[in-house]
Amino acid sequence: FTEEKLGQAERTEYDADFENLLNAADQAQNWTERIVASTEAVLEPNPAHRDMMCEKLERGKRDRPTPLEELGTALLTSGNELGPGSEYGNSLVKVGQTEQRLAQLERDFIFAANAAMLRPMRQFLAGDMKTIQRERRTLENLRLDLDSAKARLKRAKQDPAKKAAEEECERLQAEFEKQLEVTRLLLEGLESSHSHHLRCLNEFVDAQMQYYAEGFNRMQELQRQLGR
Numbered sequence: 001f002t003e004e005k006l007g008q009a010e011r012t013e014y015d016a017d018f019e020n021l022l023n024a025a026d027q028a029q030n031w032t033e034r035i036v037a038s039t040e041a042v043l044e045p046n047p048a049h050r051d052m053m054c055e056k057l058e059r060g061k062r063d064r065p066t067p068l069e070e071l072g073t074a075l076l077t078s079g080n081e082l083g084p085g086s087e088y089g090n091s092l093v094k095v096g097q098t099e100q101r102l103a104q105l106e107r108d109f110i111f112a113a114n115a116a117m118l119r120p121m122r123q124f125l126a127g128d129m130k131t132i133q134r135e136r137r138t139l140e141n142l143r144l145d146l147d148s149a150k151a152r153l154k155r156a157k158q159d160p161a162k163k164a165a166e167e168e169c170e171r172l173q174a175e176f177e178k179q180l181e182v183t184r185l186l187l188e189g190l191e192s193s194h195s196h197h198l199r200c201l202n203e204f205v206d207a208q209m210q211y212y213a214e215g216f217n218r219m220q221e222l223q224r225q226l227g228r
Helices: 014-044 047-059 066-084 086-154 159-188 191-227
Strands: none
Touching: 014 086, 014 159, 066 086, 066 159, 086 159, 086 191, 159 191
16 A cells, blocks of 8 residues: 555556545445535534534434523513513513513424435435445455565566466455445446435425425414514
8 A cells, every 4th residue: 555655656546437436435425425414503503512413313202491481481470570461561472472472483494304304314324325434445445455466476576476366366356346245236236326315405495495485384374463
């Protein structure tokens, strides 16, 4: 490996199609990691709470009150203390109730977004992509072994050593070609993940549309209750 980096060793090159598959896999991993990180940031803007949110989402619960819930509680408490008989106190109670309903809509959206997009994409990174990376490392190690054996074969002068080097090259060549096909099949299978991720994206959009539509309806109802 060091000799290759220094330009002092010959290297077995992959064909152009295989190189394109490798590049496509790297791009798919980078895109997916960016999408996951950005989605997590939307669902939990505070980086200090983001990891905790992800863990709780996987367990199906979220204990920490959200800012909307805290706002709703503050408005309700203030309205009840002021007295719902007054116009201001009554409005505080109504707005507080609506903010709490919006907070529940937000919770529902977060759980839906996690199920629709975050979880499948994390599973893709932890499953398919991890398998591909492992097979790629195996392939690269075999390629280095093969190139090293070819270099020893070139240096072999006497018949016994030359014959042993030839046998080793043949064995490693067969192992390399077998691993190359295994890796190629896995890389070609990544194309099917695009269709699955497209379904995930559509489900995320549906969840987001429902979240904003219901929130808009709640706010319209609140305006009517406030007589505006």
